[in-house]
Ligand code: SF4
């Protein structure tokens with residue numbers, strides 16, 4: 001009996017408070033309306049948000065980092081990545097994809113492609129507003145739809161970008177150093193085969 | 199301001215009587231009243247859905263519909279269009295004719311009861327001398343339609359919902375009718391118009407709810423009324439989480455909308471009748487027109503019903519039946535006795551004293567007798 005009245009009091013308090021208190025989407029305790037009127041208002045994006053992968057390129061669109069090694073396509077749990085390696089005019093395979101399709105109707109945003117890629121070529125985006133008028137074609141994103149610059153990556157995930165750039169620079173230095181020693185070693189004794197790169 | 203509707207009807211009739219024979223003018227008069235009700239009923243229903251969604255939204259710290267029109271005011275129209283264009287699915291094993299008839303049949307009593315509600319001074323469509331009885335009898339037939347729909351759907355959930363509905367409505371009909379008795383005793387009439395007029399004293403504030411028996415009857419009548427319209431917390435016939443949607447599981451499109459229409463019109467009419475019986479109907483301070491008083495009171499009661507819905511969880515079937523038979527019924531019976539004594543005892547102090555004492559005692563006794571048996575508190579020796 002009393003419990004009912006107390007409950008009615010709480011709902012009435014919330015009802016009235018929703019007109020009086022300022023709207024604050026962040027705190028549920030204080031009362032007041034918590035709804036965000038989505039298309040007009042948005043919550044600030046969280047840096048750690050992960051959705052739908054994209055391919056990065058350095059500088060220009062021709063400089064795709066992806067070397068078409070097919071690792072992500074093999075690792076992708078729902079198998080929604082489809083890659084065809086590019087070839088030059090003589091049919092020699094090139095280190096870049098000719099076709100790189102991701103079916104976003106199938107992609108489950110697990111982020112495994114990003115983890116698996118040894119060349120830092122594919123990353124998870126902040127994109128969530130995708131849609132299409134039908135189920136088969138419009139949500140299959142092709143290579144050119146997926147390409148985004150490193151600047152975009154830096155914008156949406158600055159912390160990750162900094163860490164990855166650091167690592168890449170170190171790797172590059174190490175590689176250069178190894179190259180140098182190999183070359184130095186190769187000068188006096190040309191018959192020894194170059195040691196495999198780390 | 200007050201007789202604006204009455205005068206406009208008169209003006210219309212004068213217009214017609216200029217070139218129509220007398221007997222057709224009577225027909226026209228009837229059709230104007232019917233037309234007003236036929237517009238008011240569905241219109242009320244449409245905006246009650248909007249009102250409910252707004253209110254529940256606010257209770258839950260949301261905004262509610264705000265996309266179609268300003269404040270979402272066109273939302274009911276958008277819903278109506280959606281309902282009309284939806285596919286009408288009839289289950290294969292259903293009794294097609296009854297399945298179609300049930301939602302139509304339920305709207306009729308819900309509209310009929312509008313005819314005896316006094317919306318304002320001289321604004322009753324039909325001044326029946328058995329108005330209250332008519333209201334209660336006609337609104338009780340909704341059970342039949344609900345059961346028709348439930349049975350014709352050939353679905354276990356629907357049938358369960360229909361059965362529950364019959365059990366609930368039959369039970370709550372008893373305290374509902376019994377709580378009207380003291381009011382009828384006081385007014386000496388069954389006509390809704392007379393009932394309102396008998397509450398006219400004290401500058402329009404001599405409402406029955408201000409007497410001890412009136413107050414008790416108001417509470418019991420209102421609670422039974424909420425149960426009669428299948429509203430939360432008494433909505434076991436449609437309990438979404440238990441039996442999907444009860445009697446309207448198998449309904450879609452406009453037929454489904456008709457069920458809802460009946461429900462919301464019942465909400466309005468039951469609140470209206472409560473206002474008429476206990477809150478003085480269109481009586482009130484002279485500043486406002488009489489129909490405004492009626493609508494203010496009715497919408498206040500509708501608000502409380504929706505407030506219930508925003509607050510209370512659904513009752514269990516046994517709790518529901520217990521409330522009707524073990525609490526409301528004895529209380530209303532005692533209340534009739536108290537009301538009788540009230541008119542028997544001449545001295546004001548004595549009659550208020552006896553009434554309050556008797557009702558308080560009954561309330562306390564019923565609370566004590568109905569206390570749920572709580573199991574002894576257990577201690578768990580090894581739990582910590
Ligand atoms: S996020 Fe997961 S599912 Fe989507 S493409 Fe990458 S590996 Fe496949």
Ligand code: SF4
Pocket residue numbers: 065066067068069070071072073083116117118119120121122
């Ligand atoms: S995105 Fe990475 S893992 Fe996938 S094919 Fe390109 S380089 Fe290989």
